[in-house]
Amino acid sequence: MDATGLEERAASLTTRSIKTSSKRAALELAVSCMDLTTLEGADTAGKVHSLCAKALRPDPTNPEIPPVAAVCVYPTLVPTAVEALEGTPVKVASVAGSFPAGLGPLEARLEEIRWATAAGADEIDIVLNRSAFLSGHYSLAFDEIAASKEVAGEAHLKVILEVGELGSYDQIRKASMLATAAGGDFIKTSTGKIASAASFPTALCMSEAIRDIAERTGRQVGLKLAGGIRTAKQAWHYLVIVAETLGADWLTPRWFRLGASSLLNDVLMQHAKLSTGRYQRPENFTVV
Amino acid sequence: MAFFRRRKRAGATGSDTSAADTTAANPPDAILASSPSNTSSIHSVDPSPASTSNTDSTTALAPVAPPRTAIxxxxxxxxxxxxxxxxxxRTYPVHSAQGELLAHAVRASRKDVREAVKAARSAQQxxxxxxxxxxxxxxxRIAEMMESRREEFVRELRALGDVRANQAYSVDVAELAVREVETTIDRWIWxxxxxxxxxxxxxxxxxxxxxxxxxxIPEPTGVVGVVAPDxxxxxxxxxxxxxxxVSGNTVVAIASHAHPLxxxxxxxxxxxxxxxxxxVNILSGLHDELIPPLAGHGDVGALDLTGCEPDLRAQAQTLAAETVTRVVYASAQEQNWLANTAQSPYIIESFCEYxxxxxPKGA
Structure with missing residues (x-):
């Protein structure tokens, strides 16, 4: 990978000015592609319930805002989310496989995936075994993903590369190729648990990997960007990067996701600013 | 030593030691240009016969400082x-009462208002x-810092000229500037x-x-917008x-449009x-561009419209009402700026919520 070229290109894609109706469309698209996430040790059934209510109707005062794509929780909270979202278009995603490190025994990791899918999760977010990947045991990392895909069955498998731990764009591209070849339906940037998370160049790097896979094999792989995405502006910069690299085919909840917790309220604030012409205060939007 | 004596005669102040330090490094042009007699004194320390004329500023060895452009x-x-x-x-030109161009001030936009409110909000707690x-x-401490810059403030206010010589004040512009600066500093102390x-x-x-x-208990209302009077x-x-x-609010102030400096x-x-x-955040610019977004901003708790032009007031009040922003004006008495009636604990109170x-007190 040409790191300088990649960073320049990513930077140039973030200078676009997006206004009025385009901005409104971008904000609504960002909401409909969002995985509304809570992954805290302090999560409770009550918090997941309110998160699901927010997922279905992000802004109760504005019916124009679509529901988000999915709610992302820890496995033991999947039954709560499934119950709250039954019969709605919002999917339930669960992290599994010893999230966020992925260093539990393989059997335990696979069992966690089985458990989450049995509980009704539509999507499973696992982590790449960075310990194996970084020490050159690619086949081990590959086999683990393949095994996870097998036990996940019908559920979509998203593989978190944790780009902040991979060290270079070459490694990110290599990991993207490995995860998709092993059967991952989506590749995802980060767990959100380390400081270094999704960035514009890494998003571009992964988008290019996905584009090249599609060109060579005809197979379409999804992209999920997560970690550190907090403002509406960041969200539409990512949309531009994906649109310019992968095209409009990817800009649907089926192939593109933004994983976030605090992003949604900023998007709602910007949307309300567009509609009313007045700058909003954060307190006017519901928590989680 | 002859050089030092002559230099002192030419009107320089300060001790011989400091004069020696300054002149050796870079002679101030005030000294060099003051009289031709200086030239000879300089020659007594400069062995070069080439630089006999002090008007020849191109001579490499001449200790004449080149004319300096003020910063x-x-x-x-x-x-x-x-x-x-x-x-x-963007910027806009600021003129004195005599029409002289003083400077170009920043013409802030509504996005600067947004950033200022964001900064004020994050500092408030x-x-x-x-x-x-x-x-x-x-x-x-603000008063202390302004005290040490007194001269600069007075000079700045004097430059604005007599357009400000409000008929209410029976003093001339120069004296008004001094009194305004002194009263300002005392008001911070108060x-x-x-x-x-x-x-x-x-x-x-x-x-x-x-x-x-x-x-x-009085509590601060949050972020306060203040429009300064001209x-x-x-x-x-x-x-x-x-x-x-005073009570813990943070402020987004819009400077006077005519005199923002x-x-x-x-x-x-x-x-x-x-x-x-x-x-404290201070913006300069056109009031009709800055006051509406500030007044309509959902995150502003109170708005002091004392300096708001009359034709903008209704619009600002309507926008403020939409987001339940309290609107405050200085009373006529409080606008007698130099008087003690312009300061009052009731003004502190007008930016507070109770x-x-x-x-329970027990048995």
């Missing part, structure tokens, strides 16, 4: 503790969380003193029936800004006064 100040915004230009890149005593210390006192004066312990105490661009601004800060210079004093970044707490 003019770029007046910028004060936003989140920094001095940025407007995101829009920790500012209000400081002890009242500490806020008082910081306000006192409000610094109120920081740890207004709470006991405006709050109360309520006489209630039953086994409870009832306390009423007729007293420095004193008027401080008279409305300082009382908002004194407010921006005050920002330099604020930046060196331990005032945390974002507690909270009443019931507390």
């Amino acid at each position: 003019l100040k770029t007046y910028k915004l004060y936003l989140g503790g920094k001095f940025p230009r407007s995101e829009s890149g 920790s500012w209000a969380g400081r002890t009242a005593y500490n806020r008082g210390q910081i306000l006192y 409000y610094a003193g109120w920081c740890d006192k207004f709470n006991s004066v405006t709050g109360s312990s309520n006489p209630v029936a039953g086994s409870y105490f009832g306390f009423t 007729e007293a661009p420095l004193l008027g601004l401080v008279s409305r800004l300082a009382p908002a800060l 004194p407010a921006i210079i005050m920002a330099e004093a604020l930046a060196t006064s331990d005032v945390p970044a974002g507690v 909270k009443t707490v019931w507390h």
